[in-house]
Amino acid sequence: MGKRIGLLDTFRGIPLFASCTDDELREIDSVADEVHVEAGRELIRQGELGREFIVLVDGEVVVTRDGEEIVRLGAGAHFGELALLVDHPRNATVTALTPLTLQVIDRRGFSSILDNSPHLTKNLLISLARRLSELETDRH
Numbered sequence: 001m002g003k004r005i006g007l008l009d010t011f012r013g014i015p016l017f018a019s020c021t022d023d024e025l026r027e028i029d030s031v032a033d034e035v036h037v038e039a040g041r042e043l044i045r046q047g048e049l050g051r052e053f054i055v056l057v058d059g060e061v062v063v064t065r066d067g068e069e070i071v072r073l074g075a076g077a078h079f080g081e082l083a084l085l086v087d088h089p090r091n092a093t094v095t096a097l098t099p100l101t102l103q104v105i106d107r108r109g110f111s112s113i114l115d116n117s118p119h120l121t122k123n124l125l126i127s128l129a130r131r132l133s134e135l136e137t138d139r140h
Contacts, residue, residue: 010057010103014076016123024117031109037100044094050083053110059100065092072097081124084110 011017017025032055037043043054046065056077063070063079070092073079083090084107105113114121 011055014055016055016076016078016127017120019119019123020117021119024113024119027116028105028113028120031112032103032105035100035102035104037096037102039096039098039100041096042093043096043100043102044080044090044092046091046093047089049087050080050090051107053080053084053105054078054094055103055105057101057103059096059098061094061100062097063092063094078127081110082128085128 011020011025011028017028020028034057037059043061044050056073056075056079058075060072060074061077062072073094079094080090082088114124
C-alpha cells in the first residue's frame with residue numbers, strides 16, 4: 001500500500017469523520033494507507049470476501065450489482081464495511097471511473113478503530129442504517 005497521510009487535515013470535511021476527535025483521527029491515520037488507482041480498475045468485486053474498508057478521498061466510482069449500475073459515488077464516499085462487519089461476500093462491484101485517491105484500512109485496522117473510536121462507530125452504524133433503509137425503499 002502507499003504512504004500514510006494526515007487524516008486530521010484530509011478528512012475534516014468528510015461526514016463519516018466529522019465528529020471524530022483528534023485522538024480518534026490519529027488512531028485512524030495510524031491504520032490507513034493512501035492508495036492511488038487508475039480509471040477502469042475494479043476495487044471490489046461482487047461475491048469476493050472483503051478484506052478492506054475504503055474511503056474515497058478524490059475521484060468517482062460506479063457501483064454495480066449483477067452488471068446493473070446502482071449508483072455513482074464521489075469524494076467522501078466509503079464502502080466495504082459491511083463485508084468486514086459480517087464476514088460476508090461483497091454484495092456489489094465497485095469500479096474506478098476516474099483516477100482515485102483512497103484511504104484503505106485492512107480488517108485488523110478496521111476492527112481496531114471500531115474498538116477505539118466511538119464517534120466513527122456511531123457514524124458507520126448510521127450510514128449502514130441509511131443504506132438498508134434505501135434498499136428497502138427501492139424494493140417497494
